[in-house]
Amino acid sequence: MTMMQYEPYETPDGRTIGNTLMEMKNITLRFGGVVAIQDISFDIREGEIRAIIGPNGAGKSSMLNVISGFYNPQEGDVWFRGTKRPPMRPYLVARQGIARTFQNIALFDGMSVLDNIMTGRLNHMKTGFLGQAIWWGKAEKEETLNREKAEEIIDFLEIQSIRKTPVGRLPYGLKKRVELARALVAEPELLLLDEPMAGMNVEEKEDMSRFILDVNDEYGTTIALIEHDMGVVMDLSDRVVVMDYGKKIGDGTPDEVRNNQEVIDAYLGVAHD
Amino acid sequence: MPDQLIFAMEVVANGLMTGVMYALVALGFVLIYKASGIFNYAQGVMALFAAMTLVGIQEGRVPFAHLINATFGTEIHHLPWHSVPALLAIALTVLVMIGLAWFVQKVVFHHLVGQEPIILFMATIGLAYFLEGVADLMWGSEIRTLDIGLPQGINTIIDETTFNWFGYGFFIDNLDIVAAIVAAVLVAGLVAFAQYTKQGRAMRAVADDHQAALSVGISLNFVWILVWSLAGFVALVAGTMWGAKSGVQFSLSLIALKALPVLMLGGFTSIPGAIVGGLIIGVGEALFEFIVSSNDIFGAVFGFTLNATENWFAYVLALIFLVFRPQGLFGEKIIERV
Numbered sequence: 001m002t003m004m005q006y007e008p009y010e011t012p013d014g015r016t017i018g019n020t021l022m023e024m025k026n027i028t029l030r031f032g033g034v035v036a037i038q039d040i041s042f043d044i045r046e047g048e049i050r051a052i053i054g055p056n057g058a059g060k061s062s063m064l065n066v067i068s069g070f071y072n073p074q075e076g077d078v079w080f081r082g083t084k085r086p087p088m089r090p091y092l093v094a095r096q097g098i099a100r101t102f103q104n105i106a107l108f109d110g111m112s113v114l115d116n117i118m119t120g121r122l123n124h125m126k127t128g129f130l131g132q133a134i135w136w137g138k139a140e141k142e143e144t145l146n147r148e149k150a151e152e153i154i155d156f157l158e159i160q161s162i163r164k165t166p167v168g169r170l171p172y173g174l175k176k177r178v179e180l181a182r183a184l185v186a187e188p189e190l191l192l193l194d195e196p197m198a199g200m201n202v203e204e205k206e207d208m209s210r211f212i213l214d215v216n217d218e219y220g221t222t223i224a225l226i227e228h229d230m231g232v233v234m235d236l237s238d239r240v241v242v243m244d245y246g247k248k249i250g251d252g253t254p255d256e257v258r259n260n261q262e263v264i265d266a267y268l269g270v271a272h273d
Numbered sequence: 274m275p276d277q278l279i280f281a282m283e284v285v286a287n288g289l290m291t292g293v294m295y296a297l298v299a300l301g302f303v304l305i306y307k308a309s310g311i312f313n314y315a316q317g318v319m320a321l322f323a324a325m326t327l328v329g330i331q332e333g334r335v336p337f338a339h340l341i342n343a344t345f346g347t348e349i350h351h352l353p354w355h356s357v358p359a360l361l362a363i364a365l366t367v368l369v370m371i372g373l374a375w376f377v378q379k380v381v382f383h384h385l386v387g388q389e390p391i392i393l394f395m396a397t398i399g400l401a402y403f404l405e406g407v408a409d410l411m412w413g414s415e416i417r418t419l420d421i422g423l424p425q426g427i428n429t430i431i432d433e434t435t436f437n438w439f440g441y442g443f444f445i446d447n448l449d450i451v452a453a454i455v456a457a458v459l460v461a462g463l464v465a466f467a468q469y470t471k472q473g474r475a476m477r478a479v480a481d482d483h484q485a486a487l488s489v490g491i492s493l494n495f496v497w498i499l500v501w502s503l504a505g506f507v508a509l510v511a512g513t514m515w516g517a518k519s520g521v522q523f524s525l526s527l528i529a530l531k532a533l534p535v536l537m538l539g540g541f542t543s544i545p546g547a548i549v550g551g552l553i554i555g556v557g558e559a560l561f562e563f564i565v566s567s568n569d570i571f572g573a574v575f576g577f578t579l580n581a582t583e584n585w586f587a588y589v590l591a592l593i594f595l596v597f598r599p600q601g602l603f604g605e606k607i608i609e610r611v
Contacts, residue, residue, distance in 0.1 A: 068488070094490035106485035108478055119478050122471055123490045129470040133462070143469075182489065 003079045004043050013217075017238060018046030020079075021190060021222050022067070027076035029062055036062040037073065038246045044190065049216050050224045051233045054243035055266060060226045061103060063243070064194050067224065068100045069093035081189075095123050099188035101179045103195045103226075109168035113159060113178050114150065116167055120185035121146040153185045156218075157211060173204040177211070184215060191215070193225040197232055205229075209236055230267065234258065242266070276441075277569060283435075283443045284563040285556055290449035292555020293456045294518070297511040298532040299539065299547035300459070301504045306541045308480045308500040311382070311393045315401035317529020319373070319505060322408045324512030324521045326369050328419050329412040331362040336411045359421035363509075370505030373404075378498045386493075405526060414523060419516035423451050452514045459510055460548060463503070467544075472499055534591035540604025549602060554587045561586050 003020045010016055022044040029037040037059045044050045052060050065071040066078065069090040078085045080096065094100075099120070108116050124146060125132070131139035154160055157177050162170060167178060176196065183191055196212065197205045209232060215221050227233045233240060234254040242250035242257055244266040250257045257263055298320065305313045313319075329336065333352040342348060357365075381396055424447035436442035467473040478486040479496040486493065512521075515528055531554075539550025565571045565579040572578045594601070 070484075070487070089492070090487040091490050091492045094488055100488050102484060102488070106482050106488065108481035108485060110481050111477065115474075119474060119486075119489050119491075122475060122478075125471040129466070129472050132470040133465040133473075135469060182485075186489065 003082060006045060011238065015047060015217060015220075017048045020044070021046045021081065022224075023079040024063075024066070025077045025079065027063070027066060027073045027078070029059075029066060029071055029073045035246050037066070039076070040241075040243070040246075040248045041076075042241045042248065042251055044222060044224055045239075046222055047216070047220055048222060048238040049212070049236055050222075051237035051240045052224065052226045052243060053228060053230065053233050053240055055228065057245075058243040059246040060228075060243055061194055064100070064192050064224070064226055067093075067190075068098060068192055094186070097186075097189040098192065099183035099186045099190075100192035101176070101183050101194055101196060103198060105172075105175050105179055107167045107175060107179055107182070110166065112164050112166055113170070113181075114154070114163045116178055117150045117153065117181050117185050118146065120182040121149065123186065124149075149187075150185050153181050156214070157181050157184075173200055173207075176200070176204075176208065180208075180211065180215075184219075184221075187219075189222060191221050191223045193223065195226055195228070197227060197229055205232060212236060277567075279439045279441050281560065281563060283441075284559045286443060286445060287449070288556035288559030289552055290445065290453060290555070291559065292552035293449070293453045293548075294511075294514060294551075295528075295531050295535050295554055296548045296551025297452070297456050297459075297507070297514060298528050299535040299551055300463070300544065301507040301511065302529075302532055302536055303539075303541065303544055303547045304463075304504045304507060305500055308476050309382075309393075309497055310390055311397060312390070312541070313504065314394065314397040314529070315404055316504065316508060316532070317526040318401045318404045318408070319370075319508035320512035320515065320528065321521075321523065321525040322373070322404050322512075323366060323370055323505065323509035324419060324516035324525060325408050325412045325417070327362055327366045327421070327509065327513060328417045328516070328521050330365050331357050331359065331419075331421070332417075333357055334412065339413060340410055363421070363513075366509055367506060370509055371502045374498050374501030374505050377501050378494065382497065383494065401526070405523070409523075416520050416522040417516075419513065419521050421513065421517070423448055423517050425517070448514070448518055452518075455510060455514065456548070459507065460544060463544060472496075476500060531587065534587040536601070537591040538594050538601055540601025543601070543603035546601055546603030554590065557590055558583050558586045 003023045006019050008016055008018045020043045023041075024043070025041050027037050027040050028035070040063070052063055054060050062071060066073050069088045069092065072087045108119065111119075125142060127137070127139040127142050131137050132143070135143070154163060157180065159174065159177055159181065162174060167175060170178065180193070180196070193212070197208050200208065212223060212225070213236065216223055225237070237254060239252060240250070240254055240257045241248060242260070242263045249262040249266055250260040252260075298316065301316045301319065302313060305311050305316070333354045333356065335341065335349050335352060338350050377400065381400060382393070385393055385396060426447055428445045428447050428450060431445045432442035467477060475486070475491045475496050476499065478489070478491055479493055483493060486496075511528070512525065515525055535547060535550040535554050537550075538553055539546030539548070562582045565582060568578060
């Protein structure tokens with residue numbers, strides 16, 4: 001068994017969508033008797049923005065947690081970069097180049113924005129701890145490099161003015177942005193965003209959408225995101241997976257999904273029989 | 274200058290030195306509490322265990338000698354050598370403490386992730402008694418003198434200098450001075466480690482938020498073993514200093530009780546807090562004792578004197594602090610957003 005094979009193509013706005021980066025094969029996840037995800041398969045291609053949508057409780061966040069290793073599915077395989085991934089702890093998944101944000105924001109409240117973002121560089125620090133402690137030799141050079149990368153992302157996300165602010169004091173919208181910065185600074189191959197726009201006002205949503213598009217465009221980062229705001233998703237993503245009650249009910253381009261009868265039913269509410 | 278004032282100055286100086294010793298113990302508590310939210314009741318026993326292991330290795334004793342002899346009817350007590358160089362013995366003890374950290378994490382706390390703080394606390398009580406038993410079984414319960422070549426006795430330079438100034442020489446123990454220097458180096462090292470190294474940053478990250486730490490690729494297990502190792506190292510330093518001062522014996526584990534008021538004063542989450550808290554307790558205790566036990570001052574006013582105040586003064590001070598500043602001097606104030 002291998003992963004799905006695709007020919008690369010260029011989107012109208014000039015981005016290149018490559019071969020399969022990650023593939024979920026027949027994933028089933030249960031919590032006791034509750035089936036959170038039932039036999040779902042889909043793939044994520046290099047360079048694309050892939051959305052997972054669905055009503056509340058559809059199992060979207062569970063799916064993201066399976067990808068990032070926080071949950072291990074009872075059945076099915078996760079394939080990443082051409083190989084089957086064994087059940088893996090979340091920190092090892094992160095080291096493979098998969099960064100994520102959380103629905104309810106998981107930041108280090110006691111640290112400044114800059115320190116928070118610098119934690120995203122931990123896996124790029126290779127020198128010995130003695131050198132790091134006394135700031136000497138290769139360690140100094142490495143620290144400078146990491147710091148430059150952090151500053152680059154800070155500029156990119158326009159949060160220069162709050163660099164030194166303790167994260168605990170920031171308003172919700174900015175916290176979301178700092179979390180994105182921390183994920184980005186790790187230079188991930190795959191970026192997972194769990195409801196990046198949840199709880200934001202229209203202006204903040206527009207900002208966040210722009211950042212997501214820019215990240216994808218400028219760094220070529222593959223992005224998988226969860227959202228239940230249909231409008232936002234349709235504008236952002238290249239392909240969409242639709243989930244309802246733990247099952248996949250649609251998969252395709254935004255236009256295909258929009259016209260899918262099952263998807264319309266799930267969103268408008270049709271009695272399940 | 275009046276004699277009483279000069280004596281008081283000597284008392285303060287010695288109080289500062291004792292305070293440093295208290296702070297050394299308190300440091301170990303802070304490290305673990307900060308990184309994992311566990312109040313480690315076993316910290317004092319860890320200091321005892323470390324000191325006993327150090328003496329045992331240094332004297333070339335066979336660990337579990339009694340047990341081995343009783344089981345197999347043999348008569349082994351010593352390895353072929355009778356004295357191991359101090360530095361080598363310290364290095365070996367550090368390895369033992371790292372092994373202990375690994376054991377504690379794998380066997381105990383790995384299975385208690387996400388449990389209530391009170392449960393974790395109870396586990397450390399169990400750990401304390403277990404470790405005390407192991408220490409007894411491993412090295413025996415005799416009182417030992419610890420000699421790793423630290424200078425002891427009156428510091429003549431301070432004695433002479435103060436004699437030239439005041440006509441009265443201060444008695445400051447060399448060992449206390451060494452302890453103060455060691456504590457300063459230890460704190461500077463810990464702070465540099467936590468602020469600038471990858472492992473230190475990971476430690477701070479885990480202390481703050483587990484999920485977020487996992488998502489940036491930090492292994493919680495690794496960090497907790499690291500933290501227990503550091504606490505073990507601090508316990509070794511504290512155990513060595515106290516052991517050199519008053520002999521390696523089981524009452525050593527009670528120094529942990531002295532760390533409690535220090536922590537209440539300084540705050541459970543602050544390394545500088547542990548130091549300042551230790552100094553305040555050390556000085557306060559010594560000065561209070563000096564004042565209330567002297568006939569000239571206290572006795573003249575109240576007509577009686579108090580003795581052995583060092584047994585309770587620190588706790589009363591801590592209680593008063595709890596009323597006015599429950600988070601301690603440097604602790605983090607907990608503000609819940611509603």
